[in-house]
Amino acid sequence: MRLEPRAHIGWRIGLRCGLGALLAVLAIAAALVAVAGAPVAQTFALMANGAFGSVFAASETLTRAIPLLFTSLAATVAFKARLFNIGAEGQLYAGALAAVAVGSGALALPPALLFPLMLGCAMLAGALLLLGPALMKQYWGVDEVVSTLLLNFIVLLGVGALLDGAMKDPLAMGWPQSKALLPELELSKLIPQTRVHSGLLLGLAAALALWALLRFTTLGFDIRALGASARAAAFAGVPVGRTTVAVALLSGGLAGLAGAVEVAGRTSYVTLDMSPGYGYTGIVIAMLAGLHPLAVVAASLGVAAVLVGADSMSRAIGVPTYLADVVVASALLAVLVASMLSRYRLRFDRPGAGV
Amino acid sequence: MSLAAQPGQLPAGSGAGAAGASAPVLRLQGISKRFGALQANDQISLQLHAGEVLALLGENGAGKSTLMAILFGHYLADAGHIEVAGRPLPAGDTRAALAAGVGMVHQHFTLADNLSVLDNVMLGTEPLASPLTRRTAAGVRLRAVAQRAGLEVDIAARVADLSVGERQRVEILKALYRGARVLVLDEPTAVLTPQESASLFHTLRQLVAQGMAVIFISHKLDEVMAIADRVQVLRAGKTVAEARCAASSPAELARWMVGQSVVGLQREQRPPQPAAPPRLAVKGLSAGHARGRRVRLHEVSLEIAAGEVLGIAGVSGNGQGLLADLLCGVASASAGQVLLDGQPLARMPRALIAQGVARVPEDRQSTGVIGDLPVWENLCAEALHTPALSAWGWIRRGAALAHARHIIERFDIRGAAGARRTGALSGGNMQKLVLGRVLQRADGTAPRLIVAHQPSWGLDVGAVNFVHGQLRAARDAGAALLLISDDLDEIELLADRIAVICHGRLGPARAAEQWSREQLGLAMAGASAGAGADQGLADAA
């Protein structure tokens, strides 16, 4: 088997490959549902219903999409510059913790001042966490994938320690959670009687801002150039060190913001299980969206729908919710394969051919 | 130092096993290969006898390397067949080609730097399933093979520590160790000094005398005339001529190669320039190892006046790359001083651009352009952050697109609808893009200094002429031009003064008229100008 570049790359091929990817993912999901012993069509219907079947379901999907939006934007800006930030999970928790530290009543400031300060500190916490690995990569050639991954474990342990100690909620009766955020700082609900909060608007604004940054500003050009070819970009005058730091601040900041928005909008506390892997899922979403900030919005909604739908379906029919994780992971791989196959053709040589 | 046979040796063209008397050891019949829209090979046939040297001559892109890749099994031909010593060769099977006795010395060496010579040669010679490797026996055999071919090499040495000439010897030994009877050399002298080339030719003649059949791929006419018995000229994928070298001439070969009489730029006679303070003054510049560069710079000094061209000649790998990197702001010096019009030269690319330095890098594809970005962004890349094209960090798209269009028109960049991916441009158009970007500045000023490293490498004749014309025009507009090139023709054409770099040291610059080819060759090999031919040969080992 070998790859041969295609002569013509039209939208038709792209479409066919995309559809192929979609079918592959559906096939895998169907196979797993069958193995679990449940009726396939009914399971899929329950998932769809659980994601969009009612106003409440849709609101749950939107709620789930909010942190995903931020973490996937974080991954988008980082991956655009080829800084593989896998540490969004830890940066999210750091941001959440910073938000509670600032916003749980320790500072005597009016809410109008406290709210942006809280968000700012959350962004700073996330940004600083990524800055270390980014600089290590820049100056010492340390692979940032492994360093950010390992840092996640350290951060989570640190959050655990703080929740047991300094930031412990005195009212929580032994359940490890942090002090609560001041009610004045909580994000308002967009639809009454649902959980979807104005963090969604913040997320959409962030997506728009990131898109504009990448497309219309010199910093955006520097980021894209650095990611496309670090060598040629440096030669043309792009300040590599400064741009890397900017990317780290942006990416870490967005991930930290994810944590703050989750606390302010959904949970009001920091707990150890407040993120079921939003940081990692954000990476998948960013890749699915082809690293385009506006496409990320759609992809976040799509993945959130799968996650929420699977939860609801699992409660009804018993197929484990991990089905959603399998779907998301296979979607990532399928999209990668499809994108490659749309540009190259797979050739099967005669047996015995050396190449 | 001429490349023709030394006195006392057999002249090229009379190998043992006179050509034509025996059956051909290699025969290619009707080979065709298409890559998408490009017909790389079109019904090419070729014959080779033992003890014969056949030169495959042609410009870049004529199809020579593709043909040999098909022979070696890297590609599958669309049509045609190959016979080695009368037996058909299975297509697309490198192992079969190796077993049949086809050996290839690639243009870009296929050696693993971190492993030893013996490891590199032994790879693939023992069955992969075998649990044991017989290194000592292999080492003995390799030494014997090397001795028979007259090649000296330390088999335990790490390839990364070897010189370029020695690495090529290892490539040849790889083929000889496997019992090659057809040896294909792809542009072997591209990275050698004239003395190392002479040494290579000496080796080839020895092998040919022992019955080896050789295919010599080149685009250099004088070499072809010196070493080959027969020559076959390819153009645009087809065979356009076959001749015996003895019966032809470089001029005739050139005509076949290019297809029409191309009038290149001629060397100009310029009136003597009035003495002026140097625009660029480099004093005692030294630098240690940088990434990807193996040679250090030792106390390099040079001066270029405005409107003058200084050519730095030298075989690739003698420090030119590091010198270019230093002046382009991507490497740092450990000692020395560089002044531009009396002011210290900036050290980072952005500042250099602001100072009016136009930099043309050696590798346009990986350093010159950002392949995945659209053409207009590459054209504006150096100036996007300046007030001309942006305001408060916001790109002034209209101005940038207009600037890009202006350059595309003036430099005639084809295939560059502003939004197309830059990596899709052809080599010539890509180089025009790079030139246009640095010569046509967004703020309207003319460049003060141009640093051009191999500006016409890999381009066809038309593009080469264009590049030279643009460089000359920029020089006429008052820029100082530092031209670093391993192409002596280019240097002789454009340079007012020439200096030679060797082993990281820059020799004194003399007026172009005062250099002869032979002196240049000697200086490139490290011998001082005026030393005898014997000295050069002794250095070449």
Added chain:
Amino acid sequence: MSLLDTLLSLPFWVAVLRVATPLILGTLGVLLCERAGVLNLGIEGVMVAGAFAGWFAVYLGLPLWGGVLAAAVVGALFGALHALLTVVLALSQHVAGLGITMLATALSYFAYRVAFPKVSTPPTIEPFAAMDWLPIPVLQQLTPLTLLALLLVPLLGWALYRTPAGLALRMAGESPQAVESQGISVARVRSSAVIAGSALMGMAGAFLTLAAFNAFFFNMVNGRGWVCVALVVFAGWKPGKALAGALLFGFFDALQLRLQQADSGGLPYQLYLMLPYALSILALVIASRRATAPQALMKPYIPGER
């Protein structure tokens, strides 16, 4: 017991070797892949899959070594997928690896939940017994998998440096062009390396469920896979140093447990747990500064595209 007494006691070193075993196997697996030029970030997921597959096979009735074999086979299957994505299709090795980690982990958890939908305490199996029959004191209290891991180090070293296949593998990671020019298929060499390496990773996971513990539970691997990736850089891509790195890590991990027990109520226990991860990052930093990676690592090779 004072700290020094602890360090010199036999149970401590037994613990070191026990912690180190999955790291040795995993690091050797990553080493094989990276030496051939492929970064394999699927290790974390493959270890989870190996842990589950090995344990489940034994739960279903296979003997313990059958479980190890099952884990190796599952690892090899994910390795084949990884090879297809990165070697044949030349996709980004970073992203493909992360995708495989996510997929393998999700599949394993899904399979576990399908098989055991309602249990709150994980079902157990009978794990490997200590090797009392060995005359060497330190090894007596260890399980056969540890011995296997220790033996694999010189075995792999010999395979890499003294066999033709090992030479081809090393060459594939240094200069794929050299390999192709000698008539050997780079794709085949790299794929074999990735499959073999992933089998080792699967076995590393199986150690956790078949020897270290006796049940499968979520978050069991807990970053050990990533530690292995860091250790390979620290080991300079050499099997002997990989063993040293794994033992060093095991030392610090066993140490932090002892320190925790010794320090009653002082520092939060999480700080001790952080130690291994922090050290891994430190090891990575130190090693990266002088690293001589295989030259063709992470550069996909598309034959014919020159």
